[in-house]
Amino acid sequence: ANIIIDGPNGYHSEVIIGIQGFWRDRPEQANPYGEYNIKLVREANLDAVAAALGETGLVKVLPSSSSTDKKATSKPAKLQMHTVCQTTSQSGIIVNVTPEDLVHLDADFGVNCKEFKDIVANDDSAGPIAGVNHITKNVLNVLPNDTLEGVVVTASDVIITTVTPNEFLQLNSDGSVDVLPNAPVGTLTLVYQICEADATSNCDTATVTVTIEAPVMTVTASPICVNDVPYLDYTVTPVNFTPANGVSITWADATNKVVTTMTDLPLSGRVLWPGATVDANGKGTDWPGWIFQNNQWIQAADGFEGLRPTANITVSLNPSETITVNYPPSEPFCTARPTFAIVANDDNGGPISGGTGATNVVNVYTNDTLNGNAINPADVTLTTVTTDPTGALTLNPNGSIDVKVGTTGGTYTLTYQICENADNGNCDTAIVTITVIDPAPPTPVDAVDDTYSNIGCNTFGLVGNVLSNDFKGITRANLELVTFTLLTGSNNNVKTDPNITFDALGNVNVSSLTPAGTYTYSYRICDKLSSENCDTATVTIIVLPNGVTNIASQACNDDSTLLNLANLLPEGTPTTGTWVDTNNTNALQGSTLNALGLALGTYIFEYRIKDDKCPRTIALNMEINDDCKVLPCGNIVVHNAFSPNGDGKNDVFVIDSIDDLTCYPGNTVEIYNRWGILVFETTNYNNETNAFDGTSRGRTTVKQSDGLPTGTYFYILNYKSLNGNNEVQNNKKDGYLYLSK
Numbered sequence: 001a002n003i004i005i006d007g008p009n010g011y012h013s014e015v016i017i018g019i020q021g022f023w024r025d026r027p028e029q030a031n032p033y034g035e036y037n038i039k040l041v042r043e044a045n046l047d048a049v050a051a052a053l054g055e056t057g058l059v060k061v062l063p064s065s066s067s068t069d070k071k072a073t074s075k076p077a078k079l080q081m082h083t084v085c086q087t088t089s090q091s092g093i094i095v096n097v098t099p100e101d102l103v104h105l106d107a108d109f110g111v112n113c114k115e116f117k118d119i120v121a122n123d124d125s126a127g128p129i130a131g132v133n134h135i136t137k138n139v140l141n142v143l144p145n146d147t148l149e150g151v152v153v154t155a156s157d158v159i160i161t162t163v164t165p166n167e168f169l170q171l172n173s174d175g176s177v178d179v180l181p182n183a184p185v186g187t188l189t190l191v192y193q194i195c196e197a198d199a200t201s202n203c204d205t206a207t208v209t210v211t212i213e214a215p216v217m218t219v220t221a222s223p224i225c226v227n228d229v230p231y232l233d234y235t236v237t238p239v240n241f242t243p244a245n246g247v248s249i250t251w252a253d254a255t256n257k258v259v260t261t262m263t264d265l266p267l268s269g270r271v272l273w274p275g276a277t278v279d280a281n282g283k284g285t286d287w288p289g290w291i292f293q294n295n296q297w298i299q300a301a302d303g304f305e306g307l308r309p310t311a312n313i314t315v316s317l318n319p320s321e322t323i324t325v326n327y328p329p330s331e332p333f334c335t336a337r338p339t340f341a342i343v344a345n346d347d348n349g350g351p352i353s354g355g356t357g358a359t360n361v362v363n364v365y366t367n368d369t370l371n372g373n374a375i376n377p378a379d380v381t382l383t384t385v386t387t388d389p390t391g392a393l394t395l396n397p398n399g400s401i402d403v404k405v406g407t408t409g410g411t412y413t414l415t416y417q418i419c420e421n422a423d424n425g426n427c428d429t430a431i432v433t434i435t436v437i438d439p440a441p442p443t444p445v446d447a448v449d450d451t452y453s454n455i456g457c458n459t460f461g462l463v464g465n466v467l468s469n470d471f472k473g474i475t476r477a478n479l480e481l482v483t484f485t486l487l488t489g490s491n492n493n494v495k496t497d498p499n500i501t502f503d504a505l506g507n508v509n510v511s512s513l514t515p516a517g518t519y520t521y522s523y524r525i526c527d528k529l530s531s532e533n534c535d536t537a538t539v540t541i542i543v544l545p546n547g548v549t550n551i552a553s554q555a556c557n558d559d560s561t562l563l564n565l566a567n568l569l570p571e572g573t574p575t576t577g578t579w580v581d582t583n584n585t586n587a588l589q590g591s592t593l594n595a596l597g598l599a600l601g602t603y604i605f606e607y608r609i610k611d612d613k614c615p616r617t618i619a620l621n622m623e624i625n626d627d628c629k630v631l632p633c634g635n636i637v638v639h640n641a642f643s644p645n646g647d648g649k650n651d652v653f654v655i656d657s658i659d660d661l662t663c664y665p666g667n668t669v670e671i672y673n674r675w676g677i678l679v680f681e682t683t684n685y686n687n688e689t690n691a692f693d694g695t696s697r698g699r700t701t702v703k704q705s706d707g708l709p710t711g712t713y714f715y716i717l718n719y720k721s722l723n724g725n726n727e728v729q730n731n732k733k734d735g736y737l738y739l740s741k
Contacts, residue, residue, distance in 0.1 A: 003015040003016075003038065003039070003040060003041070004038075004039045004041060005025075005036060005037070005038050005039075006036070006037045007027065007032075007034060007035070007036040007037070008031070008032070008033065008034030008035065008036075009031060009032075009034070011027055011032075011036070013025060033098055034096070035094055035096050036094070036096075037094050038094070117148055117149040117196060117199075117202065118147075118148070118149050118150065119146075119147070119148050119149075119153075119158070119194065119195075119196055119202055119203065119204050120146060120147045120148075120204055121142070121146045121192070121193065121194045121204040121205055121206035122145040122146055122206055123206045123207045123208070123209070124140050124142050124145065124177075124206065124207075124208045124209070125140070125208070125209040125210070125211075126139045126140040126177070126208075126209075126210050126211070127139070127209075127210050127211030127212065127213070128211045128212065128213040128240070129179050129183075129210060129211065129212055129213070130212075130213060130214070130215035130216070130240045130241035130318070131168075131179070131182065131183035131184060131185060131212045131213070131214065131215060132181070132182075132215050132241050132244075132318040133181050133182055133318050134181050134244040134245070134318070135170075135178050135179070135180055135181060136178065136179040136241075137176070137178045138176040138177070138178065139177055139178065139179055139210060140176075140177050140208070140210070141174070141175045141176045141177070142160070142171070142175045142177065142192055142194075142206065142208060143155065143158075143160075143174075143175035143194075144175075146158075146194055146204075146206070148196065153194065155173065155174045155175055156197065157196070157197055158194040158195060158196060158197055159194070159195045159196075159197055159200060160173060160175060160192060160193070160194055161192065161193050161195070162190060162191070162192055162193075163191040163192060163193050163205055164189075164190060164191035165190060166188050166189060166190045167180070168180045168182075168183035168184070168188055168212075169183075169188050169190045169208065169210060171190060171192050171208070177190070177208055177210070179210060179212070183212045184212060185212050185213055185214050186211075186212055187209060187210070187211055187212070188209070188210045188211075188212060189207055189208065189209050189210075190207070190208040190210075191205055191206070191207050191208075192205065192206060192208060193205045213240065214319070215238070215240060215241045215318045215319045216238075216239040216240050216241075216319070217236055217237060217238045217239055217241075217317055217318070217319055217321070218235075218236070218237045218239065219234070219235070219236050219237075219315045219321045219323065220234065220235045221233070221234045221235075221313060221315070221323055221325050222234075222325075223273070223325050223326055223327060223328040224270070224328060225328035225329075225330075225331070225334035225335070225336040226282075226334065227282055227283060227284065227334070228284050228334055228335050228336060228337070228338075228339060228423075229272070229276055229278055229282070229283075229284040229287075229336070230272070230273035230276050230287070230288070230327060230328045230336045231270050231271065231272055231273060231276075231328075232249075232270070232271050232272075232273060232313070232325065233269075233270050234247075234249070234268060234269065234270075234271070234315065235267070235268040236267045236268065236315060236317050237267070238267075238317060238318070241318060243267070243317050243318060244318075245264070245317075246263065246264035246265050246266065247264075247265040247266065247267060247315060247316070247317050248261060248262065248263045248264075248265070248315070248316040248317075249261070249262045249265065249271065249313055249314070249315055249316075250262075250313065250314040250316070251274050251307055251311055251312075251313055252311065252312045252313075252314070253306025253307060253311065253312070254306065254310060254312070255306075256312055257306065259274060259303070259304060259306060259307055259311075260274045260304075267317075273288060273307065273311075273327070273328075274288060274304050274307055275287065275288025275289065275302060275303070275304025275305075275307060276288060284338070284339075286302075287336070287337050287338055288302065288304035288305060288307050288308055288327075289301075289302060289304060289305035289307075289308050290302065290337060290338055292338070294372070295341075295372050296340075296341075296371045296372030296373065297337075297338040297340060297371055307327070308327040309326060309327045310324050310325065310326050310327065311324070311325055311327070312324050313325055330422060332421065332422060332423060332424040333424050335422060335423050339423060339426060340370055340371035340420060340423065340426065341369075341370075341371060341372065342368075342369070342370050342371075342380075342418060342419075342420055342426050342427065342428045343368060343369045343370075343428055344364070344368045344416070344417070344418050344428040344429055344430035345367040345368055345430055346430045346431045346432070346433070347362045347364050347366075347367065347401070347430065347431075347432045347433070348362070348432075348433045348434075348435075349361040349362040349401060349432070349433075349434045349435070350434050350435030350436060350437075351435045351436065351437045352403045352407075352434060352435065352436050352437070353436075353437060353438075353439045353440075353529075354403070354406065354407035354408055354409055354436045354437060354438055354439055355405070355406065355438070355439025355440075355528075355529040356405060356439065356480070356481070356528055356529055357402070357403045357404050357405035357406065357407055358402065358403045359400065359402045359403075360400040360401070360402065361400075361401045361402065361403055361434055362400070362401050362432065362434070363398070363399045363400045363401070364382070364395070364399045364401065364416055364418075364430065364432060365377055365382075365399040365418075366399075368418060368428075368430070370420060375418065377398060377399060378421075379420060379421055379422070380418045380419060380420055380421060381418070381419045381421055382395070382397065382399060382416060382417075382418055383416065383417050383419075384414060384415070384416055384417075385415040385416060385417045385429055386413075386414060386415035387414055388412050388413065388414045390407075390412060391404065392404050392407040392412045392434075392436065393412050393413075393414050393432065393434055395414060395416055395432070401432055401434060403434060403436060405528065407436050408436070408438065409436055409437045409438040410435075410436055411433060411434070411435055411436075412433070412434045412436060413431055413432060413433050413434075414431070414432050415429055415430070415431050415432075416429065416430060416432065417429045439529050442527050442529050442530040442533045443472055443473030443474075443475075443527075443533075444472070444473060444533070445470075445471070445472050445477070445482060445525055445526065445527050445533050445534060445535045446470060446471045446472075446477075446535055447466075447470050447477075447523070447524065447525050447535035447536055447537035448469040448470055448471075448537055449537045449538045449539070449540070450464065450466050450469065450508075450537065450538075450539045450540070451539075451540045451541075451542075452464055452508065452510070452539070452540070452541045452542070453540075453541075453542040454542065454544060455510050455514075455541060455542060455543045455544065456543065456544035456545075456546070456614075457544075457546070457547060457613070457614035457615070457616065458613045458614045459613070460510055460511065460512040460514075460612055460613055460614070460615070461509060461510070461612055461613065462507055462508070462509050463508050463509070463510050463541070464507075464508050465505065465506045465507050465508065466484070466502070466506045466508060466523055466537065466539055467479075467482075467484065467505075467506040467525070470482075470525055470535075470537070472527060477525060479504075479505060479506075480528075481527070481528060482525040482526060482527060482528060483525065483526045483528060484504065484505070484506045484523060484524075484525055485523060485524045485525075485526075486502045486521065486522075486523050487521075487522040487523055487524055487536065494520045494521075495517060495518060495519050495520060496519055496520070496521065497514050497515065497517075497519055499511035499513045499514040500514060500519055500521075500541060502521070502523070506523075508539065508541070510541060510543065511612070512610065512611060512612050512613070512614070512615040513610075513615070514543050515543065516543050516544055516545040516546075517542075517543055518540065518541070518542050518543075519540070519541045519542075519543070520538060520539070520540055520541075521538070521539040521541075522536055522537070522538050522539070523536065523537060523539065524536045525537075546615050546616055546617065547614075547616045547617070548616070548617045548618075548619055549570070549616070549617070549618045549619070550618075550619045550621060551568060551569075551570070551618060551619070551620050551621070552620070552621040552622075552623070553568050553620060553621075553622055553623070554622065554623035554624070554625060555593065555595035555598075555622060555623075555624055555625075556595065556624075556625055556626060556627055556628035556629070557595050557596060557597060557598045557599070557600065557624050557625070557626055558596070558626055558628050558629040558630070559595065559596065559628045560594070560596045562592050562593070562594055563592070563593040563594075563595065564591055564592055564593075565579060565588075565591045565592070565593055565605060565607070565620060566591040568620060569607060569618060570618070573607070573609075573618065574609055574611065576609065576610070576611075577607045577608055577609040577610070577618075578607070578608050578610070579591050579605060579606070579607055579608075580605070580606040580607075580608055581605060582603075582604040582605060582606050582619075583603045583604060585598060585603055588605060593605070593622070595622075595624055598624045599624070600624055600625060600626065601623075601624055602621055602622065602623050602624070603621075603622045603624065604619055604620065604621055604622075605619075605620045605622060606618070606619050606620070607619075607620065633657065633660065633662075633663030633664075633721075634656060634657035634660060634663070635656065635657060636655065636656065636657055636658060636664065636717075636719060636721075636731070636733065637655070637656035637657070638655050638656075638715070638717060638733055638735065639653070639654040639655070639656070640715075640735055640736060640737050640738060641737070641738040641739075641740065642654065642694075642737075642739065642740075643739075643740045643741060644693045644694030644695075644707065644739070644741065645741050651693060652687060652688075652691040652692060652693045653671075653691060653692040653693075653715070653737065654687050654691075655669075655685060655687060655717065658685055658686065658687060658717075658719065659686040659687055659688070663721065663722065664719050664720060664721050665720050665722070665728070666683070666684065666719065666720040667683065667684060667685050667717065667718060667719035667720065668681070668682070668683050668685075668717075668718045668719075669681065669682055669683075669685040669692065669715065669716070669717055670715065670716040671692055671713050671714070671715050671716075671737065672713060672714045672715075672716075673708070673711070673713055673714075674711060674712060674713070674714075676714075679696045679697070679708055679713070680692045680695075680696065680697045681697060682697070685717075694707045694708050694739055694741075695707050695708070696708055707741075708739060709739075710739055710740050710741050711738075711739060712736055712737070712738055712739075713736070713737040713738075713739055714734070714735070714736055714737065715734060715735060715736075715737045716732070716733075716734045717732065717733040717734065718730070718731070718732050719731050719732075719733075
């Protein structure tokens with residue numbers, strides 16, 4: 001029923017409004033007059049009728065907040081249009097029917113109906129998405145899972161607005177969501193709302209959740225040298241994002257000071273090391289940390305010197321990664337530095353006498369250069385390109401040129417090459433030309449006898465050179481003019497010694513180990529230009545005896561204390577000498593002497609100093625005695641009779657060993673007469689300065705000066721002694737003492 005009517009006399013009627021939208025009735029009771037209460041009821045039938053009548057202004061009625069189907073993408077019984085109508089006038093009318101209403105009475109209600117659609121916004125999520133430094137577009141679109149009357153909405157169906165924004169998320173009008181630059185790692189949320197485009201009060205909301213993770217990339221970088229030019233090969237691999245820009249490489253020195261930055265590079269490639277330049281053919285024209293100055297390359301500041309030998313590079317794509325790379329190493333086939341100019345200049349030498357030949361006539365290195373500097377032989381490899389066909393010239397590894405002895409007069413050449421060791425193929429060649437002349441006739445050779453006398457302290461070692469007084473003609477002989485040979489004679493009367501040596505130069509050395517005596521040697525010198533032109537001479541060497549210094553000391557054979565004999569040597573004695581146990585006592589170890597148990601006597605210990613200039617010996621005469629021997633303690637023996645008559649014999653009361661304070665550290669003595677009167681008492685009795693000589697020192701009737709009378713007395717001796725543990729023991733002796741004059 002849409003209309004409920006209550007009137008007088010119990011009139012009641014419920015009427016469904018038909019398609020015409022009106023209702024008429026004529027009460028049948030006798031008295032139909034009075035007040036009629038007419039009420040319009042809004043129910044489903046009203047909506048159906050309104051829809052059938054074609055009402056416009058469609059509005060969807062949103063479900064209540066307690067509905068569990070609010071965001072259902074497809075809800076049952078909602079596929080049809082839903083019309084909601086509201087009265088625009090009073091929902092209840094009271095009319096009064098009177099007899100004057102002869103034909104009818106009209107009661108009109110105004111109804112406004114709108115049609116609403118079922119709109120649902122569902123939550124969306126995306127990720128993980130890398131939080132990069134540029135906008136990541138369209139990580140999701142909120143519309144594909146949102147519906148309007150069960151049909152996926154399009155951007156034209158709804159109006160999209162952001163309810164709760166997020167500073168790193170952007171919701172676009174087409175429903176797409178962008179992640180803005182530098183989004184932090186974590187979870188980002190945004191609440192949005194869609195409203196029906198034709199009914200903006202018909203809306204629903206949902207939440208967008210995007211998970212952000214840190215951008216990840218891998219970087220590899222390898223230095224490489226190509227055609228002597230330094231490069232860097234690199235590869236950048238984005239793992240979880242798509243880069244929007246090119247790669248940047250920032251170059252910094254060891255202190256992280258930025259030197260230069262390369263931008264907009266591809267993800268992988270090869271770049272020149274900063275400071276390096278190449279020409280159109282890829283040949284190096286400049287290198288970091290090198291400048292060309294005064295016709296030579298030198299290492300100096302050029303703004304890029306800090307990128308050698310290492311550089312810190314920061315590779316940036318979206319995240320950044322810093323790694324340390326080494327400058328490409330210099331190798332012979334790729335130096336990663338400038339090519340140094342190497343110049344080998346021609347050399348000339350002579351004239352050289354062919355008879356004697358010559359060594360080191362010239363040195364090819366002398367006028368050759370590398371990078372404008374004199375050649376260091378260690379920096380190059382020297383080889384002979386074209387040898388002298390006669391064999392007269394020899395090129396030595398040190399660059400010197402020798403001329404062979406006996407070479408005939410003429411001009412001789414050879415060609416050599418020098419190549420830089422650090423740069424393969426960097427070479428140059430030159431020609432050596434030597435002029436040789438024929439020798440003059442030989443001059444006489446004169447070998448003069450030599451005598452070296454008084455060889456001894458401070459004169460050992462090199463005593464002379466046998467050639468110093470020898471001649472070839474009027475020229476002092478030397479090994480460039482003559483050969484020297486030491487002769488080994490068969491004369492058994494000639495005295496030699498292996499400690500005397502002659503070297504190839506004619507030097508005579510006499511070792512300090514050579515015994516005293518006179519030694520004789522013979523030698524020969526021959527003209528190098530004529531092996532038959534020779535002479536001999538005799539060398540006499542006189543060696544003096546070594547010096548000896550005597551010192552003395554003594555030690556006790558009952559003392560286990562070790563003696564350092566070095567402490568007994570004279571002040572300033574060298575510490576490099578060696579102790580010798582001359583008497584083979586076996587009591588000497590190094591410089592330490594253990595005299596314990598040695599037999600009494602005198603022993604000799606020698607300290608031998610092997611000085612090349614002055615060998616000598618210090619003889620220590622060591623007396624071994626027993627002065628330190630400790631005797632055992634004597635027994636305490638009391639002699640109970642004495643005669644103090646002044647004859648020098650037995651004049652005092654004697655107690656043996658009482659004066660040995662080491663064994664008996666204290667005592668008291670008391671003497672009484674036969675009546676018990678104390679006539680003598682003392683402490684530390686010692687038989688001499690503190691002894692009983694018959695004179696009274698106690699209470700007595702006898703005068704002290706007269707002495708005590710002959711008779712029998714009684715003594716009491718108390719004394720201390722030490723046991724085996726060095727503990728003090730108290731002892732006592734007493735008895736009769738007889739005094740006789």
